[in-house]
Amino acid sequence: MKIIRFADSQGAVHYASRQTAGGSTKDLLIEGDIYGEYRVTDKVADVAKLLAPVDPRAILCIGLNYRKHAEEGKAPIPKFPVLFMKSPGAVQNPGDPIVLPKKLLSTQVDYECELAVIIGKQCKNVAKANALDYVLGYTCGNDVSARDWQKDFGGSQWCRGKTFDTFAPLGPVLVLKDEIPNPNALNIKTILNGETMQDWSTNDMIFDVPTLIEFLSGSTTLLPGTVIMTGTPHGVGVARDPKVFLKHGDSITVEIEKIGQLTNPVVDEAV
Numbered sequence: 001m002k003i004i005r006f007a008d009s010q011g012a013v014h015y016a017s018r019q020t021a022g023g024s025t026k027d028l029l030i031e032g033d034i035y036g037e038y039r040v041t042d043k044v045a046d047v048a049k050l051l052a053p054v055d056p057r058a059i060l061c062i063g064l065n066y067r068k069h070a071e072e073g074k075a076p077i078p079k080f081p082v083l084f085m086k087s088p089g090a091v092q093n094p095g096d097p098i099v100l101p102k103k104l105l106s107t108q109v110d111y112e113c114e115l116a117v118i119i120g121k122q123c124k125n126v127a128k129a130n131a132l133d134y135v136l137g138y139t140c141g142n143d144v145s146a147r148d149w150q151k152d153f154g155g156s157q158w159c160r161g162k163t164f165d166t167f168a169p170l171g172p173v174l175v176l177k178d179e180i181p182n183p184n185a186l187n188i189k190t191i192l193n194g195e196t197m198q199d200w201s202t203n204d205m206i207f208d209v210p211t212l213i214e215f216l217s218g219s220t221t222l223l224p225g226t227v228i229m230t231g232t233p234h235g236v237g238v239a240r241d242p243k244v245f246l247k248h249g250d251s252i253t254v255e256i257e258k259i260g261q262l263t264n265p266v267v268d269e270a271v
């Protein structure tokens, strides 16, 4: 099942089951708690605005989790997953703009397509073999990154470069795990203004999804609604010659097999 989160014409936030048949889409209202007991009603949802599919409790991000991306960044292959975090406040809805900070703040904003895992059940010290039992589902993520803050100004801490407002677009739908039995067998792409910039497979992760859940839950209780962004493959803008950074007027799309397209326009911060 595919689940959307949306605001209705009164501004109230709900979930719905998105059903596509014969090319037409129908959204049926969900009643209850998607992390607990819920049911799909026969009421057609009044979808006024599509939102990010979840309102994250936390956003845990993994760096250098694809060999060729580590190589293009001249970084060593990590022995353990490289963890950093984004503020839940950085989440952006599908279709809404990625806002480039004032030039004073950053001139090197980059894209990163990522498979995002949504934890459905609280867990701690989970064994790899049972790790997917704690997953609710998957969505597309864009780990938007200000490289200058990540590399030069952040004092070797990546956090600020990764967590500006709008630097965590998520969407367009939450695909429940029954539709994706193996999250490590999906094609993943980034398309910038119609040009494919990243095109790889999640089967090339250094630490696969069950290993990441085992590793993270070994130190941190993962609460329902936790989002894990699992790393990006090669082809990012900073590694290109000439470098490619996002600019006002761009349109950036993350596309993942079995999930769909997460597209966001890019705009300059109003000064």
Ligand SMILES: NC(=O)N[C@@H](O)C(=O)O
Pocket: 062, 063, 064, 065, 066, 069, 073, 112, 143, 145, 150, 230, 231, 232
């Ligand atoms: N370089 C960099 O920031 N990479 C990470 O975000 C990653 O996904 O590997």
